[in-house]
Amino acid sequence: MRVRLTYAKRGGACFVPHIALAQVFTRSAKRAGIELEMTQGFSPRAKISFGPELPAGVVALNEPVDMYTHKHYPEIADMMNASLPEGFTVSEAEYLPEGLPNLGKYCTNAEYLLRSTNGHDITPSAKTFWHDSIITHENVEGWLRVIISEPSQNPVGGLVRNLVAENVISGWHEVNIVRVSVGIYDNVSRSVKI
Numbered sequence: 001m002r003v004r005l006t007y008a009k010r011g012g013a014c015f016v017p018h019i020a021l022a023q024v025f026t027r028s029a030k031r032a033g034i035e036l037e038m039t040q041g042f043s044p045r046a047k048i049s050f051g052p053e054l055p056a057g058v059v060a061l062n063e064p065v066d067m068y069t070h071k072h073y074p075e076i077a078d079m080m081n082a083s084l085p086e087g088f089t090v091s092e093a094e095y096l097p098e099g100l101p102n103l104g105k106y107c108t109n110a111e112y113l114l115r116s117t118n119g120h121d122i123t124p125s126a127k128t129f130w131h132d133s134i135i136t137h138e139n140v141e142g143w144l145r146v147i148i149s150e151p152s153q154n155p156v157g158g159l160v161r162n163l164v165a166e167n168v169i170s171g172w173h174e175v176n177i178v179r180v181s182v183g184i185y186d187n188v189s190r191s192v193k194i
Contacts, residue, residue: 006092013087018053031083037068062181109185110151111192
């Protein structure tokens with residue numbers, strides 16, 4: 001059975017690299033008493049998949065992870081919250097029907113909030129860097145809110161390197177980045193939904 005969890009990583013948890021997330025969620029599931037399906041082969045691993053990668057240090061508010069369990073756990077979100085490290089929280093859990101696309105094919109859009117801590121406007125650089133990939137953008141209370149397509153091909157780390165190259169910022173410490181959500185763009189709400 002495939003269950004899609006929506007989780008956030010804030011505070012110190014935002015520094016956990018993408019490559020370590022599978023281990024964090026697998027160990028937390030084991031501590032919670034959730035039996036995960038395993039892959040076949042020489043070195044079996046828990047069947048688990050995540051949305052597009054985020055650089056360490058980027059706060060995430062609504063990230064998807066698909067876990068495959070042997071049985072239905074009605075309170076799986078609460079079980080995971082009780083066992084995840086500080087800074088990780090699961091807000092939703094939904095068991096999915098067979099045949100839905102995997103997260104790699106499903107996560108076609110991402111919504112970000114960005115701002116420089118040095119007072120420079122990063123909007124022109126972001127528009128230049130992401131140009132055709134931007135679905136919508138606006139300034140909201142000092143933040144640039146931007147929705148892009150294909151987050152796997154348009155990583156936010158590339159934008160930061162571009163901002164450094166253009167002398168808008170001197171490094172990661174001069175920019176705040178929050179990934180609000182990753183998934184599919186919804187025209188009605190003008191936001192990205194998991």
